[in-house]
Structure formats: structure tokens, C-alpha cells
Amino acid sequence: MTALDHRTAYSGVAPLRTDVASRVTTGLKTVLRALFNRRHIGNLAELSDHHLADIGLLRTDLHQAARTGIVADPTATLATLRRRREEERFARQVC
Numbered sequence: 131m132t133a134l135d136h137r138t139a140y141s142g143v144a145p146l147r148t149d150v151a152s153r154v155t156t157g158l159k160t161v162l163r164a165l166f167n168r169r170h171i172g173n174l175a176e177l178s179d180h181h182l183a184d185i186g187l188l189r190t191d192l193h194q195a196a197r198t199g200i201v202a203d204p205t206a207t208l209a210t211l212r213r214r215r216e217e218e219r220f221a222r223q224v225c
Contacts, residue, residue: 164203171196171204186212 174182175192182189191211195204 160203161201164201167203167205168196168200186216188215 171192174187175189179189182192187208191208194211195207198204198207
């Protein structure tokens with residue numbers, strides 16, 4: 131047994147505070163990034179349907195992403211919708 135194997139009575143206090151601060155910081159970053167990305171949905175909405183199709187999106191995808199919660203990241207929704215559409219298209223080509 132080494133000295134590193136022993137814990138003091140206060141060993142759980144500091145990591146707990148650090149963990150809480152880390153979670154709060156991570157949460158704040160997540161919310162701010164979601165709000166920042168939500169602003170850019172408007173920029174995508176200004177594109178033509180042809181340009182949206184070039185990046186694998188439909189106008190309905192933008193509407194669906196905009197309807198997600200205020201702190202939800204709309205880019206994650208767009209990525210999921212695009213990935214599902216690609217998987218469906220690939221499945222149709224294989225069969």
C-alpha cells in the first residue's frame with residue numbers, strides 16, 4: 131500500500147466543487163453555442179432551394195430545426211435529418 135492509496139476526509143470536497151463549476155461552465159457553453167447556431171438558421175433560410183439541396187438540406191429541415199427548444203442546438207437537428215436522408219437514399223440504391 132502506498133501513500134497514494136489513502137484518502138483524507140476532505141478528498142471529496144474539492145473535486146465536487148470543481149465538478150459543479152465544470153458542469154455549469156459546460157452548460158453555459160452549450161446554451162451559448164446553441165443560441166449562436168440558431169441565429170445562423172436565418173442565414174440558411176436566405177439560400178435558394180437549389181443551394182440548400184447542394185448541402186443536403188430541404189427548406190422543411192430548416193423549419194423543423196427552428197422548432198426545437200430554445201436551448202437545443204439546431205445544427206444537431208439538421209445533421210440528423212441530413213444523415214437520415216442520406217441513409218434512406220443509400221438504402222434505395224442498394225436494393
